[in-house]
Amino acid sequence: MHKFDNNWLSLREKIDISSRNQKAIDKINNYFKKYKSINIMDLGCGTGSNYRYLTKRIKSKQNWLMTDISLESINHFKKNLKVKAATNIISFKKINVIEDIEKINFNNFDIVTGSAFLDIMPRKWFKDFCKLNTSTNTIYFSINYDGFFKFTPKHKDDELVLKFFNKDQKSDKGIGLRAVGQDCTNIINTVFSKTHKTYVFNSNWMVENNKAFQEIFINFCENVILKNKLDLSDWIKFRRDHIANNKSKMLLRNKDFLALKI
Numbered sequence: 001m002h003k004f005d006n007n008w009l010s011l012r013e014k015i016d017i018s019s020r021n022q023k024a025i026d027k028i029n030n031y032f033k034k035y036k037s038i039n040i041m042d043l044g045c046g047t048g049s050n051y052r053y054l055t056k057r058i059k060s061k062q063n064w065l066m067t068d069i070s071l072e073s074i075n076h077f078k079k080n081l082k083v084k085a086a087t088n089i090i091s092f093k094k095i096n097v098i099e100d101i102e103k104i105n106f107n108n109f110d111i112v113t114g115s116a117f118l119d120i121m122p123r124k125w126f127k128d129f130c131k132l133n134t135s136t137n138t139i140y141f142s143i144n145y146d147g148f149f150k151f152t153p154k155h156k157d158d159e160l161v162l163k164f165f166n167k168d169q170k171s172d173k174g175i176g177l178r179a180v181g182q183d184c185t186n187i188i189n190t191v192f193s194k195t196h197k198t199y200v201f202n203s204n205w206m207v208e209n210n211k212a213f214q215e216i217f218i219n220f221c222e223n224v225i226l227k228n229k230l231d232l233s234d235w236i237k238f239r240r241d242h243i244a245n246n247k248s249k250m251l252l253r254n255k256d257f258l259a260l261k262i
């Protein structure tokens with residue numbers, strides 16, 4: 001299984017907060033305005049970034065079920081959970097959402113959600129997930145990578161790196177099945193548009209001053225470059241030098257997906 005570094009998740013959280021699309025939240029609040037309380041399931045909760053973002057913005061009272069395959073991430077979230085307001089009852093469960101999907105009872109939940117999660121799922125999962133959620137009021141997945149990033153200033157090998165990065169996003173991350181990568185938003189939109197009213201909003205990362213974040217992203221690119229035995233050491237050096245000298249900017253395109261039961 002692909003391992004997610006909890007430091008990377010917390011570095012990313014600030015960027016995600018400023019990237020996520022407010023229109024999705026407005027629609028969710030409008031949809032649930034007559035509900036006294038709602039039940040929310042977070043898939044692949046990691047260290048809880050999706051919870052921290054949504055709990056403050058959703059106006060109804062909330063009961064959360066946080067789920068992840070990684071007990072380490074769930075425990076990290078539990079340890080750092082400072083405010084356990086009476087309005088937010090939280091429970092936790094270690095779940096493999098791919099292998100155990102048939103065992104999950106989605107019917108008890110008004111919102112099934114996740115962030116930075118959809119792109120790592122295999123194609124078959126979307127069909128299974130949709131079949132079990134035809135009656136769920138709201139499906140909301142935020143920060144879905146859509147296949148494009150760029151750094152400024154430009155380098156002649158940018159396109160090549162992007163091509164291999166995207167290919168890697170679609171590789172098997174250790175579960176024996178290929179991830180859908182950047183196709184995730186199109187796929188989920190197609191499956192849910194039969195039963196729900198669906199929306200796709202932009203939630204792009206625009207990173208200017210955050211050196212640590214950009215450095216880690218270059219490390220990801222370097223791994224892909226090494227895996228594919230590409231001779232792109234000049235690109236890596238160019239990017240690292242510009243980041244070190246505060247001369248680097250990064251844009252990465254994401255989408256937020258929302259489906260409302262009509």
Ligand SMILES: C[S@@+](CC[C@H](N)C(=O)[O-])C[C@H]1O[C@@H](n2cnc3c(N)ncnc32)[C@H](O)[C@@H]1O
Nearest residue numbers: 044045046049068069070095096097098115116
């Ligand atoms: C990129 S992280 C995102 C975490 C968090 N939602 C966030 O936005 O920071 C993806 C998460 O999905 C979890 N995950 C990966 N495969 C999973 C599976 N099969 N079942 C449940 N969780 C899984 C990982 O452990 C990780 O915490």
